[in-house]
Amino acid sequence: MTTLSPLPAIMIEPLVRAALLEDLGCAGDLTTDAIIPADHRSTTVLATRQPGVIAGLDLAALAFRMLDPTIDIAIERRDGERAAAGDIIASISGVSRALLTAERTALNFLCRLSGIATATAALVVAIRDHKAQIVCTRKTTPGLRAVEKYAVRAGGGSNHRFGLGDAVLIKDNHVAIAGGVAEAITRARRGVGHLVKVEVEVDTLAQLEDAMRLGVDAVLLDNMTIDELRQAVAMVNGRAITEASGRVNPTTAPEIAATGVDLISVGWLTHSVPALDIGLDYRA
Template sequence: MTNLSSLPAIMLEPLVRAALLEDLGRAGDLTTDAIVAKDHHATTVLAARKAGTVAGLDLAALAFRMIDKDVDMTVHCADGSKVAQGEVIASVTGPARAILTGERTALNFLCHLSGIATATASVVDAVRGHSARIVCTRKTTPGLRAVEKYAVRAGGGSNHRFGLDDAILIKDNHIAIAGGIRPAIERVRRSVGHLVKIEVEVDTLAQLDQALAFAPDAVLLDNMSVEQLRQAVAMVAGRAVTEASGSITLATAPDIAATGVDLISIGWLTHSAPILDIGLDYREADRPV
């Protein structure tokens, strides 16, 4: 995928460090240290067991290099690339102990994030031809939000809020406690700065009509039917960003995109996407990578 910016190493290092420490425990890699000589160098490859979209190579490389700076990882298919079953994604060479010790941590990140990128790409492909963008939500693994949202971008999707502090999203419980859409929006406008965007969640067309009277920047159309979404887009008529949300699947996404909504938000991209199976394979010295 073009124009995919890598995350700074300073954001990735704490995640990888914590994962390695969890694996190394109190005594290090007992198995590898017993079997593999200190001076043994190895050539290995990261290969896709199934077709998919790659994400997480920077974390994988860090996992190896934090064990030993002499491990070298050469990337053949960058993050955002679609790979075929059996395709070599990267080659990893250097001290064999470090490669084997870092293997599981590297693969945990790489398989998980590639799974998110693959799931995202499947939905992006399903709605191709329509203007709707596929976006993720805050339904992320605690501690991994930044990299999971990065993986969504690697799959061709876009990001919703990163947290509670970067935009206003007035949901049903906010409306209930405030006593309605109007007082909720009015309180928000008195509280936040002029650069903070406001989105309002609505469940019905009647609620949408109420919300539009107060000119929100976006409206979240929650669990509406395809016909309701079509009517909602017509009602909004470009006055706000329209976002469809709620139990959206790969099968239903194309019909939802055809209604003309601007965004389709999907929580399972991050909270339930299956991994992309990727393995680390040892190569003999005379066998080409």
């Protein structure tokens, strides 16, 4: 896996700020402010309740520091690293009110993104004997695309396009309205610049034949059988990137990868993956 570069603070700060403001509402933390003295200090740890791959520590740390800039955080497991159940990810010391008020916001980001990284890592391991890469999609939580795609990278996966302006991806509805794969590709080529890559989604080998005749940079082989995927890879013969999608999980992924496709795209990595169970535990 390539070195995981952290996201710039300017990208994550608005997300964390908005999440804290959502939680604080118009009155602040009524429970903590009523029970905990303003000058009380604590030491806590972020600890895993189940094994997984960590992602989102920068967002969690920022949530605490926004409420107490003097807070001290010692990282034990960095983003992209595996943790066993019961492992301490980080130790956090500071004003108790800040720790408790930021707790849920920090954990929401950390658990969500670590869940994505963990699920991605399971797929990456499942296909490690093949050349294919696991990639995510645009099926992300509104407003959280950058950090969810970062979590995919933390799990050893790669990113598909980040938005509609990255590249042309001709989908089934584009094809239906245009009147066919060939016409959709022709219009796309006329409408974009020479540096923009063009990918087309195909459901059949006949559509793939049309796409290859006109020339595209990548083909999305949607919900094809294993036999169809093998035939499709042979038809393309290295002339375009081949991407398989549909019915992908750790059990089916190795067979899909064995067909020779270059990419396997997985929407559920970012739209419905379970969170990793991580908690904030008081120590002193």
